[in-house]
Amino acid sequence: MASCWDVLSEPLRVLTPDEAQLVAAIAERIFPATDTPGAVEAGAITYIDWALAGDYQALLPLYREGLQEIERLAQARFGRQFARLSEAEQDAVLIELEGDGQGQGRRGSDEGFFQVIRRHVLEGIFGEPRYGGNRDLIGWNLVGFGGQQFGYEDPYINRTVDLPARADD
Amino acid sequence: MTEDIADVCLIGVGAVGGILAKQLASAGLKVVGFERGPQPQIEDYAPRDSIKFTVRQHQLDWVKDDPITFRTAPTQAAALRYTTSPLNLLGGALLHWTGQASRFFPADFKVYSNEVARGLVERAGADLDGYDVVDWPLSYDDLEPHYERFEWEFGVSGRSGISPFEAPRQRGYPLPPLRRSARMEVFAKACQRLGYHPFDSPSGILSQPYRPPEPYDTRMPARPACVYCGHCNWYGCHVHAKAATLYTAIPVALATGNFDLRTRCKVTRIETGNDGQASGVSYIDAEGQADTQQARVVIVAAFVFENVRLLLLSGLANSSGMLGKCILGHGDVKAVGTFDDFVINGFIGPGSAAMRVDDFNSNNFDHTGLGFIRGGTIGTSGGGAPVERIDVAPPGMRRWGKEFKDYFLRAYSRTFELNMQAETLPHPDNTVDLDSDRRDRWGLPLPRVTFTFHENERRLQRFLAGIGEGIMRETGAETVWTELPKPAPNRWAGGTRMGSDPARSVVNEYCQAHDVPNLFVVGSSVFPTMGGYPPTATISALAYRTAEHIIQQREWFR
Numbered sequence: 001m002a003s004c005w006d007v008l009s010e011p012l013r014v015l016t017p018d019e020a021q022l023v024a025a026i027a028e029r030i031f032p033a034t035d036t037p038g039a040v041e042a043g044a045i046t047y048i049d050w051a052l053a054g055d056y057q058a059l060l061p062l063y064r065e066g067l068q069e070i071e072r073l074a075q076a077r078f079g080r081q082f083a084r085l086s087e088a089e090q091d092a093v094l095i096e097l098e099g100d101g102q103g104q105g106r107r108g109s110d111e112g113f114f115q116v117i118r119r120h121v122l123e124g125i126f127g128e129p130r131y132g133g134n135r136d137l138i139g140w141n142l143v144g145f146g147g148q149q150f151g152y153e154d155p156y157i158n159r160t161v162d163l164p165a166r167a168d169d
Numbered sequence: 170m171t172e173d174i175a176d177v178c179l180i181g182v183g184a185v186g187g188i189l190a191k192q193l194a195s196a197g198l199k200v201v202g203f204e205r206g207p208q209p210q211i212e213d214y215a216p217r218d219s220i221k222f223t224v225r226q227h228q229l230d231w232v233k234d235d236p237i238t239f240r241t242a243p244t245q246a247a248a249l250r251y252t253t254s255p256l257n258l259l260g261g262a263l264l265h266w267t268g269q270a271s272r273f274f275p276a277d278f279k280v281y282s283n284e285v286a287r288g289l290v291e292r293a294g295a296d297l298d299g300y301d302v303v304d305w306p307l308s309y310d311d312l313e314p315h316y317e318r319f320e321w322e323f324g325v326s327g328r329s330g331i332s333p334f335e336a337p338r339q340r341g342y343p344l345p346p347l348r349r350s351a352r353m354e355v356f357a358k359a360c361q362r363l364g365y366h367p368f369d370s371p372s373g374i375l376s377q378p379y380r381p382p383e384p385y386d387t388r389m390p391a392r393p394a395c396v397y398c399g400h401c402n403w404y405g406c407h408v409h410a411k412a413a414t415l416y417t418a419i420p421v422a423l424a425t426g427n428f429d430l431r432t433r434c435k436v437t438r439i440e441t442g443n444d445g446q447a448s449g450v451s452y453i454d455a456e457g458q459a460d461t462q463q464a465r466v467v468i469v470a471a472f473v474f475e476n477v478r479l480l481l482l483s484g485l486a487n488s489s490g491m492l493g494k495c496i497l498g499h500g501d502v503k504a505v506g507t508f509d510d511f512v513i514n515g516f517i518g519p520g521s522a523a524m525r526v527d528d529f530n531s532n533n534f535d536h537t538g539l540g541f542i543r544g545g546t547i548g549t550s551g552g553g554a555p556v557e558r559i560d561v562a563p564p565g566m567r568r569w570g571k572e573f574k575d576y577f578l579r580a581y582s583r584t585f586e587l588n589m590q591a592e593t594l595p596h597p598d599n600t601v602d603l604d605s606d607r608r609d610r611w612g613l614p615l616p617r618v619t620f621t622f623h624e625n626e627r628r629l630q631r632f633l634a635g636i637g638e639g640i641m642r643e644t645g646a647e648t649v650w651t652e653l654p655k656p657a658p659n660r661w662a663g664g665t666r667m668g669s670d671p672a673r674s675v676v677n678e679y680c681q682a683h684d685v686p687n688l689f690v691v692g693s694s695v696f697p698t699m700g701g702y703p704p705t706a707t708i709s710a711l712a713y714r715t716a717e718h719i720i721q722q723r724e725w726f727r
Contacts, residue, residue, distance in 0.1 A: 126555035151396025
């Protein structure tokens with residue numbers, strides 16, 4: 001896995017370097033690099049860092065408790081730090097953390113940490129780049145989304161959009 | 170203390186408030202409009218920003234200050250919820266609505282006399298124990314000219330004469346339907362093969378540039394056609410093709426010189442005189458100062474929760490005991506389909522560019538033995554930016570990891586769903602009252618909603634899920650699944666029920682409080698029953714009709 005330092009182009013705003021590294025390890029299991037970029041390369045860590053320094057400030061304690069819980073589970077099950085586990089071991093930890101918790105959706109206030117970070121990772125990949133994620137519009141290009149186009153002409157209705165994705169700022 | 174006496178104090182300047190302001194001010198009445206939210210500029214609402222307007226919508230300036238609390242039973246603790254209806258800014262939720270502009274069916278106004286009283290409940294084998302099903306005090310025919318005025322003033326795109334279930338209408342739509350999308354085409358073909366009757370859904374989004382012709386209100390501004398950018402539901406429209414009072418009716422009202430608009434002003438109480446009539450309102454202005462405004466007529470048009478809360482806080486209009494009772498909502502059922510190869514591109518175009526069938530809406534079908542009455546519309550849906558789609562995955566698939574990634578990267582552009590808006594019948598246990606534990610930033614108790622779907626809804630929802638699944642399979646989608654509603658409804662109504670009997674309702678057919686003749690309550694809160702369509706066209710028609718009634722009471726304003 002790429003270290004997040006290889007790709008973090010922005011200084012951290014609120015996460016500590018250790019926390020960012022752990023968030024990156026989790027994010028790469030949620031949306032792994034395959035033959036296409038994963039969460040870290042797509043900018044999800046910067047997105048989460050900026051969000052926790054801003055609009056999601058109130059979730060910082062949930063993050064810090066959740067990250068500690070993940071390290072505790074990693075130690076308890078496999079005797080090593082989460083980042084040093086194999087992918088299968090990391091998945092086992094995350095599956096245990098996820099439980100059968102059904103996410104309550106964006107308006108719910110009672111999601112567990114795993115559902116929250118899962119959502120944030122995906123927001124970071126697919127959100128507007130001004131929030132720190134979706135670096136170079138990686139996320140939008142991965143799914144064939146045109147981004148903030150002014151509009152679409154008729155032929156694009158049912159054929160793959162071959163316009164380059166567009167962001168307003 | 171403001172000394173002057175206004176003709177009308179209007180509380181809430183949103184969808185219906187915008188229409189009321191335009192109609193009343195144009196008739197020469199002096200209207201003071203109180204809007205608790207801001208007056209947004211285009212740069213506040215039109216950026217096509219999916220983080221701001223969807224995933225972080227509860228932090229928007231016009232959402233974050235007015236949460237409700239919600240529980241499904243009185244035995245539960247009510248949890249804080251942020252809602253996007255109402256939208257607390259000038260023009261209200263029409264700024265970000267999907268645009269579904271359908272009229273109700275004639276039968277939707279007479280569920281009691283057409284279905285309950287004629288034995289259709291027994292024939293269906295339905296269980297309406299505990300419900301309080303009543304007729305509206307008005308009929309479809311009473312609203313028909315007002316529906317037409319809404320459609321022609323705001324520019325509804327659609328085609329009449331296609332659906333065999335279409336309600337009678339004097340005039341067609343002012344504009345042809347919106348451009349068809351891939352999901353509309355596959356849906357229409359599947360429905361035709363199944364013997365259903367698909368048609369282009371009427372939409373409050375302009376398919377062509379438009380300005381209302383005579384005899385409608387030609388002062389309404391000309392607006393351009395939709396550009397199909399797809400940032401529609403939850404977003405303000407960056408070209409103003411979407412019907413919203415913010416940039417149509419409200420500027421017309423202001424131009425009369427008779428409309429005194431006060432944004433960021435929160436009405437905290439409706440005041441009454443010694444005669445028991447409404448005398449005006451108390452409010453907190455943008456600077457946090459308390460003030461009052463006297464008026465001859467007071468209109469509450471601030472959506473379900475606030476309409477009920479304000480009347481409860483003011484101790485008004487509840488001699489029937491019905492205030493806050495029989496809250497209604499649609500329990501939306503979904504049938505989702507993913508194609509392996511066929512590209513849908515659901516992110517292009519507005520959500521209300523839709524095909525639908527009404528074969529299972531209202532009382533349009535034979536309910537014999539089905540176990541429920543009523544129905545819901547079935548239409549294509551499923552747009553949105555990628556962040557809005559991250560929870561769309563087949564049941565049983567872990568929503569993270571390589572399998573999810575592989576699925577999502579391919580399925581995002583190849584998935585759509587059918588949205589089925591299952592009607593909810595009135596039940597007295599579904600209520601809005603005052604939360605004794607939580608207060609808003611003005612110090613007022615939050616509206617507390619207690620709501621659950623009862624047996625008729627649950628049976629109807631399961632039935633519609635089966636119909637939707639059948640249609641979706643017929644489209645040829647490779648992966649199909651259905652989703653039953655979440656506990657909280659998708660659209661709200663009820664709480665200040667209209668009726669002809671003052672002992673069983675809060676307002677009369679003119680939205681006029683039985684207890685307080687110069688107090689009006691307008692919006693979906695007056696619905697006695699809900700129908701299987703969104704409320705927008707109907708609340709707009711009610712606003713025109715109520716305005717006409719108020720204007721006719723010349724003696725009030727001498």
